[in-house]
Amino acid sequence: MLPRVFLGSGYYFDGYSAFGVGAPPRGFRWVRYGPDLLLVNVRTGRIARVVRGAFY
Template structure:
C-alpha cells in the first residue's frame, strides 16, 4: 500500500513540475496594486500596474564570440572609427569595431558574426 502511494506521488510530481515551470515562464510579470484617495469627496481608486521582465531598463546584453550581432540589442551602439584611441587593433578586412555599452565588439560586415569581444574597453 505504501509503495503504491509513493509511486503515485512521484508520478504526480513528475507530471506537475513541467507545467508549473511553463506557467512561470509564460507570465514573466508582477502586478503592483496601489490604493489612492483623490479629491475632497474621498473617492478611492485602485490602480494596477503590470511590470514585465522585458521592460527593465538594465537590459545589458552580453555578447560572445560566434553570436550574430544585432544592433537593436546593443546599448549605445556606434561604429568605432578611431580604434587606436581605444587601444584596439586594426580590424581585419571585412570587419569593423562597434560599441555596445562599454564593450568593443569586432563584427563581420557581411554576416554580422562576432569575432571578438573586449569588455570594458570604452570608459
C-alpha cells in the same frame, strides 16, 4: 551574432588605436555596443572579438 541594427555606420568606432587594438581586417568593423568594443564581420554579424568595458 550582433543584431543588424548595430551594423549601421552610427555604431562604427574608428578610434580603435586609442584602445590598443589594431585596425579591423577587411570585411570587419569595430562596433561600440554599450560599454564594450566588438570586432564584427559586417556581412554575417558574427562577433570575432570583444573588448569588455572599453568605455567605462
